[in-house]
Amino acid sequence: MIYILQETFKGFFKNKSMNLITIGIITISIFIFGLFIIGTVNLLNVITNAEDRVKMVAYLKEDITEEQIKNLENKISTILGVQTTEYISKEQALEDFKKDLKENSNLLSAFETNPLPPSIKINISMAFKTPENLKEISEKIKIFDGIDDVDYGAEWINELDRMVKILFLIDVILGIIIVFASIFIVFNTIRLTVLSRKEQIDIMDIIGATETYIETPYIIEGTIYGFFGSFLSTIILYILVEFISKKIPNIIFMNKNALFFFLFFGTLLGLIGSILSVKQCIFEIREIKKDDNLKRTLKKRSA
Amino acid sequence: MIEFRNVSKYYKNDWLALNRINLKFDKGQFYYLIGRSGAGKSTLLKMIYMEIFPSEGEIIVENFSSKTIKQNEIPLLRKRIGVIFQDFKLLKDRNVYDNVAFALQVTGEKYQNIRKKTLEALSLVKISHKRNSFPYQLSGGEQQKVAIARALVKEPFILIADEPTGNVDPEGTREIMDILFDINTKGTAILMATHDYSLIKKSIGKIIGLREGKIVNPEDIFKLDFSGGSKE
Numbered sequence: 001m002i003y004i005l006q007e008t009f010k011g012f013f014k015n016k017s018m019n020l021i022t023i024g025i026i027t028i029s030i031f032i033f034g035l036f037i038i039g040t041v042n043l044l045n046v047i048t049n050a051e052d053r054v055k056m057v058a059y060l061k062e063d064i065t066e067e068q069i070k071n072l073e074n075k076i077s078t079i080l081g082v083q084t085t086e087y088i089s090k091e092q093a094l095e096d097f098k099k100d101l102k103e104n105s106n107l108l109s110a111f112e113t114n115p116l117p118p119s120i121k122i123n124i125s126m127a128f129k130t131p132e133n134l135k136e137i138s139e140k141i142k143i144f145d146g147i148d149d150v151d152y153g154a155e156w157i158n159e160l161d162r163m164v165k166i167l168f169l170i171d172v173i174l175g176i177i178i179v180f181a182s183i184f185i186v187f188n189t190i191r192l193t194v195l196s197r198k199e200q201i202d203i204m205d206i207i208g209a210t211e212t213y214i215e216t217p218y219i220i221e222g223t224i225y226g227f228f229g230s231f232l233s234t235i236i237l238y239i240l241v242e243f244i245s246k247k248i249p250n251i252i253f254m255n256k257n258a259l260f261f262f263l264f265f266g267t268l269l270g271l272i273g274s275i276l277s278v279k280q281c282i283f284e285i286r287e288i289k290k291d292d293n294l295k296r297t298l299k300k301r302s303a
Numbered sequence: 304m305i306e307f308r309n310v311s312k313y314y315k316n317d318w319l320a321l322n323r324i325n326l327k328f329d330k331g332q333f334y335y336l337i338g339r340s341g342a343g344k345s346t347l348l349k350m351i352y353m354e355i356f357p358s359e360g361e362i363i364v365e366n367f368s369s370k371t372i373k374q375n376e377i378p379l380l381r382k383r384i385g386v387i388f389q390d391f392k393l394l395k396d397r398n399v400y401d402n403v404a405f406a407l408q409v410t411g412e413k414y415q416n417i418r419k420k421t422l423e424a425l426s427l428v429k430i431s432h433k434r435n436s437f438p439y440q441l442s443g444g445e446q447q448k449v450a451i452a453r454a455l456v457k458e459p460f461i462l463i464a465d466e467p468t469g470n471v472d473p474e475g476t477r478e479i480m481d482i483l484f485d486i487n488t489k490g491t492a493i494l495m496a497t498h499d500y501s502l503i504k505k506s507i508g509k510i511i512g513l514r515e516g517k518i519v520n521p522e523d524i525f526k527l528d529f530s531g532g533s534k535e
Contacts, residue, residue, distance in 0.1 A: 002414070003408040137526035190382060199392075204409055206354070207405070207406045207457075208379070208380075208381030208382040208406075208409070210411070211378075212309050293347065294320055294355075297314075297341050297346055300341025301515065
């Protein structure tokens with residue numbers, strides 16, 4: 001084991017420029033993956049915010065009694081998907097409206113009486129904020145006595161839903177492409193570092209080193225590359241996000257869990273990349289040698 | 304201890320690198336494998352340490368058979384066989400001592416034994432004084448000595464030498480040959496492939512002739528090569 005660590009250490013410091021290039025390439029590919037993750041996190045954030053604003057309002061008939069209101073609130077609360085309800089009286093509605101209009105509130109003086117109907121504000125739980133569910137809930141509410149109309153911005157919801165679906169699809173496709181590209185790049189980069197030490201592997205193989213002995217230093221090295229790569233790219237991403245968020249607020253960096261996953265993913269990428277590439281390289285070196293020898297013999301004989 | 308049983312090797316299904324070879328190598332002997340370039344010498348040697356496998360027939364090396372050996376058993380086999388090459392195959396980035404100690408490290412030798420065994424092997428080939436030099440600082444003959452030390456440090460029962468003096472000057476060649484004979488008298492079998500017939504001491508070893516993948520009478524090879532046939 002001591003030797004394996006020594007070999008790893010030697011390999012790491014002997015080919016400095018090669019290692020820097022390798023770490024650089026891995027950093028870049030993981031950085032792109034990180035950009036994608038941040039993009040996704042922010043996209044999800046935007047969607048959640050937008051969906052958060054989805055509210056359902058049930059407008060009540062003007063002649064409604066307080067008892068009826070209580071009754072209605074109870075009935076609405078039992079509908080699946082409804083979280084809370086809140087009664088807004090005519091007066092309250094006017095107050096809110098005035099607040100919304102701010103300095104233009106004097107516009108309301110054109111009305112002699114309060115034109116706003118009483119209403120019940122309905123908070124819908126997140127999972128039910130789809131066009132189908134909202135429609136279903138609103139239709140259930142509409143048939144209750146005392147309800148004038150139910151509004152939840154149907155058109156806007158449909159548009160949002162369509163957009164979310166498209167964005168999500170693009171995001172998933174992009175994600176798959178990026179993950180495969182990163183694996184491919186990391187795999188090939190590590191492969192190059194392994195192949196650059198082909199001679200050494202060949203000698204070890206002939207001397208009688210076990211495969212574990214030959215492979216382990218490269219695997220440890222690859223894992224370290226993966227870790228460093230993801231670590232570096234995390235730092236770069238963090239700086240980038242800090243910079244951007246000064247211009248566009250509300251940009252969020254990965255949360256702690258995502259960050260941990262990200263480092264883990266990069267390290268895992270290095271580990272898997274190096275296991276695959278070193279195994280393949282050893283196999284390749286052996287095959288090349290077999291073929292080479294026979295080809296050489298053939299060439300000499302025919303000469 | 305090493306036996307070739309009807310071994311043939313095809314290349315791309317039609318061309319025969321080796322053709323029905325039957326051979327036996329005994330412990331402690333000195334064998335010369337002679338033949339022109341392309342006769343199949345290297346192929347034959349590589350089959351002993353199972354870098355190449357026969358297309359037909361079977362090779363037995365101690366308890367291993369080419370038919371049944373598993374990939375993870377090959378290192379065990381190679382621990383028992385020392386190999387040296389025309390191009391030495393030393394690790395350029397480490398010194399003489401490390402090159403030899405390396406062979407013990409990778410085969411799982413105990414830490415306490417490595418230094419002692421390495422120094423012994425180096426003194427056996429008379430290169431101890433250069434143990435801190437790097438391969439590029441050594442002559443061809445010296446590099447080959449290091450390679451021999453690296454092969455011997457594992458205490459193999461046979462040393463396989465593929466044109467060991469091909470890149471060595473005449474003086475170095477003589478030294479290398481002396482070392483090989485010396486090792487042999489200490490009990491290690493030697494199998495040396497060469498097309499330099501001047502190296503052969505007929506009194507010491509057995510000669511095996513190889514031509515176009517077939518075993519032939521070595522006298523025929525000598526005759527042919529000295530009567531007009533080019534040596535290389």
